Amino acid sequence: MEKITIRDIAKISGFSKSTVSKVIRNEPYVKKSTKEKILSIIRSTRYQADEIARSLVLKKTIDVIGLIVSDITNPFFAEVALGIEAEAKKRNCNIILCNTNYIEDEERKYIDILIKNRVLGMILATPKIDDKYIKSLVDIKYPCVLIARKVNNVRANRVSVNYYESMKEGTNYLIKKGHKKIVHLTSDKKIFGFASRLEGYKAALKQNNLKVINNYILKSEASIKGGYEIAKEVLKLEERPTAICAADDLIAIGAMDFLFHNGYKIPDDFSIMGYDNIAMSSLKAINLTTINQPKFEIGKKAIEILFQQINGGSNFKVIEYLFPTKIIERGSVLDLNI
Amino acid sequence: MEKITIRDIAKISGFSKSTVSKVIRNEPYVKKSTKEKILSIIRSTRYQADEIARSLVLKKTIDVIGLIVSDITNPFFAEVALGIEAEAKKRNCNIILCNTNYIEDEERKYIDILIKNRVLGMILATPKIDDKYIKSLVDIKYPCVLIARKVNNVRANRVSVNYYESMKEGTNYLIKKGHKKIVHLTSDKKIFGFASRLEGYKAALKQNNLKVINNYILKSEASIKGGYEIAKEVLKLEERPTAICAADDLIAIGAMDFLFHNGYKIPDDFSIMGYDNIAMSSLKAINLTTINQPKFEIGKKAIEILFQQINGGSNFKVIEYLFPTKIIERGSVLDLNI
């Protein structure tokens, strides 16, 4: 069956395309009788205006903003997404989410798809993609804001926390509790967030005249499974640590789980500290001491900035917003001083 | 942000639109040097061919399939999404995810957005939207498959499990363990999955000559928070149950958490059974006995069916696929017989 177009309706009705168009769009100044005639033909022929063609001429960017994240399975991203969504809804705007599994190529691909679909703007939690790729986005002034990453040599909107300082503070907390042998469970070093946290950890150690031991820096996937696996390695360490400082709650929880499975108690046998403060960590059964990032607020702020750029036009200037973090004391860290 | 078009590239490069177009589509018969020149301009300018205009002339859809879910924060959906993504990737196809927060209006809106963007097809975990809306999608033969829901009077692709039978089986399991006072923690009754599970629960009770008590059927939000809140109500019941049968792992975990916070032990004081078997439930600290749905496989199968429809053309016939479920015995249910 051939697709029926506005031209067909025009031909059948005997009127012109534009008159038909007016009827479709319910414009005034159409004689009632012709309107009815055209309408009846439209109905009987089940004609549907082609949205594609329509949006081509209307240049209608759809009221959608794109969000690209590395792992929707990680509650950190899910909670950020919730904030984004809530704030976007206030502006009558919908969110489309793309998941990259920390694969650089996917990040790039989704950015392209979003551009092609004319989203209003995008929020990028794309830690892997190259700086220059982001730069080119910024150059064409495509509305976008970065989450949890930084781009060198480019002023791009971003909202994040200070990973370095917060992890330094967290490690110091452990040290103050009397821990001297602290392993750091991290993930992909190419990811800004993890690299910064690692540096913060090292800085705290140095500040307290503790040696940075390479074997104490263990790398895993940023997931429960990753944490579980890497915990095996900490048990193999010749000099067993008293505390585990994880770069991410999921890693911490995974490590915890392995330890539980092997009969260890927390915090009695090992102290553990996480990072992110995902909802799960507050469960009594987990009770993880961790460092809070205001996830929902990060999402909200990202949308606010994005819309400032969208509405601000050419006199908009780049915004970098850093939220404070906070250590959430729960039950997974033992005080060795008492 | 000015939209940059093929015309701009043509102007900048000094070549014509058609030559640029050829380069874009990687046609042969373009001199290497001009190709390179144009390509470099395209890169530096971050030009993206407008998919709208392109599909207008090509009458083609983009290689994207849409996925609409009720709550990305629920690991059930996240894990289904992972399966969908993995299988879609094999077909060189990208996923765009939309989150509705269980709001019917959002479900409708996102379906429209996806259609407007001419996605190849969509996978719908949209429990709230009206049957007739799904029907109209099916009528125009838009490729789509339903997850975790059913539509009456319409034959639509769907993949799910048998909620009724599996919950009946789960409740029977509790009864076999000697429990007679079993509360059921459910959620929105308008949602097919919850309604069916509730019926399954009731059926098992009746089958064993146990009375269905209305006060024993408690409704909450399908989340940890919801479970936490509703657990307060179970403590208020004049006749305290020995077992809690939750329609969803999150609810179970939330209830568990409240109980822990109030000094109760599981399974000593209460037995708890969940539904879904999300990854979290297998943590030693949670150790929730639950009913498994093969989430990843459900996602995979949905894509398989979707592509059968996409490729099958007019001789494709509707597929309904139900996966088996399985009770996963862990440590949250006490055997009263011993």
Place this chain on the structure above:
DNA sequence: TTGTAGGCGTTATCAG
């Protein structure tokens, strides 16, 4: 009140 003509951003045909 109705119709004409030009354009939205691409692709595709066919001369040059």
Place this chain on the structure above:
DNA sequence: CTGATAACGCCTACAA
């Protein structure tokens, strides 16, 4: 190799 030119289906001044 390269570049006019005509679609694709619709909207919208501007004319009539």
